[in-house]
Amino acid sequence: MTSPAKFRKDKEIVAEYETQVKEIRAQLVEQLKCLDQQCELRVQLLQDLQDFFRKKAEIEVDYSRNLEKLAERFLTKTRSTKDHLLKKEHSILSPVNCWNLLLLQVKRESRDHATLSDLYLNNIIPRFAQISEDSGRLFKKSKEVGVQLQEDLMKVLNELYTVMKTYHMYNTDSMNAESKLKDAEKQEEKQMGRSGRQDDRQTPRSPDTLASIKADEKPVRRSSVKKIEKMKEKRQAKYTENKLKAIKARNEYLLALEATNSCVFKYYIHDLSDIIDCCDLGYHASLHRALRTYLSAEQNVETSKHSGLETLEAAAESLEANGDKQKMMETYNNVFCPPARFDFQSHMGDTMGVVCAQQPLESELLQRCQQLQSRLSTLKIENEEVKKTMEATLSTIQDMVTVEDYDVSECFHHSNSMESVKSTFSESYLSKPSLAKRRANQQETEQFYFTKLKEFLEGRNLITKLEAKHDLIDKTMGESQKTDCCLASGRRNSAVRKQESGEAIPLMVESCIRFISRHGLQHEGIFRVSGSQVEVNDIKNAFERGEDPLAGDQNDHDMDSIAGVLKLYFRGLDHALFPKEVFHDLISCVSMESLQERAVHIKKVLKSLPSKTLIIMRYLFSFLNHLSQYSEDNMMDPYNLAICFGPTLMSVPEGNDQVSCQAHVNELIKTIIIHHDTIFPGPKDLQGPQYIVPGSGEDFCDSPHCEPPLVEEPAPDTVSVIHNSEDVPAALIV
Incomplete structure (x- = not known):
């Protein structure tokens, strides 16, 4: 149990x-x-x-x-x-x-x-x-x-x-x-x-007794x-x-x-x-x-937005007052170009159309010329001082309006809290006590600048008027009449011969390229920096009168203005140098990765153009290729030159995306500049003037009216002369 x-x-x-x-x-x-x-x-x-x-x-x-x-x-x-x-x-x-x-x-x-x-x-x-x-x-x-x-x-x-x-x-x-x-x-x-125990406790008994007991107990x-x-x-x-x-x-x-x-x-x-x-x-x-x-959807939205903002940023970076001024004056050329000179209107049959310098007027004119010279010297000194003050004031204004206060990244440094976002940066900026003071200083400086600008322009007008009188009297007195007449006659006769010869390269194109090749290969920003519109109009009008204002060895012209004249010529053509009929055929080559394949395709398309057009193209692009070889000095490689000449030489037909097509046009022009020798026929296949590198031992071109090249190369630090301070780009004023 x-x-x-x-x-x-x-x-x-x-x-x-x-x-x-x-x-x-x-x-x-x-x-x-x-x-x-x-x-x-x-x-x-x-x-x-x-x-x-x-x-x-x-x-x-x-x-x-x-x-x-x-x-x-x-x-x-x-x-x-x-x-x-x-x-x-x-x-x-x-x-x-x-x-x-x-x-x-x-x-x-x-x-x-x-x-x-x-x-x-x-x-x-x-x-x-x-x-x-x-x-x-x-x-x-x-x-x-x-x-x-x-x-x-x-x-x-x-x-x-x-x-x-x-x-x-x-x-x-x-x-x-x-x-x-x-x-x-x-x-x-x-x-x-x-x-x-029982056996041990029993007493001794007789054998017979024991036997009887055992017999009884044993069973x-x-x-x-x-x-x-x-x-x-x-x-x-x-x-x-x-x-x-x-x-x-x-x-x-x-x-x-x-x-x-x-x-x-x-x-x-x-x-x-x-x-x-x-x-x-x-x-x-x-x-x-x-x-x-x-995430993919949001990232693609951000990528699309970033792409658009990059385009807008590039446009914001290209905001440039001088370039817009140039475009506006080119667009409204008839409005801004100088009018025709006033001719002498004779009265009652008076045939004397020049200043009379005979006695007794000769001594009076000589005295007046000396007085004008003295007066001009004083005015130029005074006006130069006014100009320096005006330029210093302009520099101050530019510093005021170009202050880099557009970075608002601090506004987006949010904490991880869920509190509402508040733009403390902009509020603190707008609430600064010095804002009103800065605005007042800016307006006061602007007022002083316009005062000096008005004084400078009035002084320059007076100097121009007095210089004209002085030069006419000086010319009349015979001090420089012979030299000026010979020079003018030579230029006039050269231009007339050029026009009568019917050469394939227009005089304006040939003369501008010759001048730039002699004096402007190392000029920084050539074709990118705008020149003086006044000088551009003067040179253009001289060519239109049959003269060649760039003939001779004188280097007293603004290089950017000469470049502007050359671009203005191609921009003013009734039909762009590259016809619209071949636009799509040419643009289709941009998708080709190999530049050599592009060149072969372009050559095939251009083969159908008139020989006169091909001669001008060959001449121009040979010059641009030569110019691009100095890109370390002039900062104009083939792509930069293509950006400057793309819109001028090839217009985008209506109905196409201007932004994307223009990028393709620039890439096409860059390819032609690099491979011009492959694209255009040689002298055996296409007879006509050719661009020859100056100083190579040959003539500048094979045109009968080209002048021999200069012996000396221009110094790398040559500075173009700008005659009118009002045409100086703001970025160049110190």
């Missing part, structure tokens, strides 16, 4: 097992609840993402519409300009170009944000909806698998409980059998001990011993049987215990992880794809 203590211990063991199983069962229930909660949170997150992008799509489309309305409002205003010619001519000015690019940038942003809204609605939101649907379906199936695994685990635990109970039962039987066996052994020992003792022995054998067999069953039960229990622990460990370590993986199957990857779609 088992003792009460052992019975209580067995009950405690069972109770402890049941408590552990109960805790496991509670864990399993909480696991499913946790997975349910994660699924709900995931669905809610995906729903929030859909709602967020749906609202963002509405904001983007509203923003797009507002931008479109804003752009159309001002574009319509621009289109409604009555004077279409004026509108077209003004569009070439750099501020108007910036304005147009700004409106185009707004329209670009409008389209981009409309595209963004469409992507949100028709791409990103459906992705999140699909992820939500897939996650719910996968979670449901994963939960079914998890429930099945939990049921299998509980079966294992129940089996362990059954095996443990069996082990306890057999072990109890074994212990009971062992107890009974021990009782039998005790009874046997007791029986055997009692027989021995009784043998029967009791046999009975005890039989009971002991039976209990021994029972004990052995129960002991074997207990051992087998214990073995089964230990095996089941090991298997159960392994199953529990596998479930918690591997199965749960696999179930969670099933719940997450494709979720993170799909979410990654959806978010990458959003």
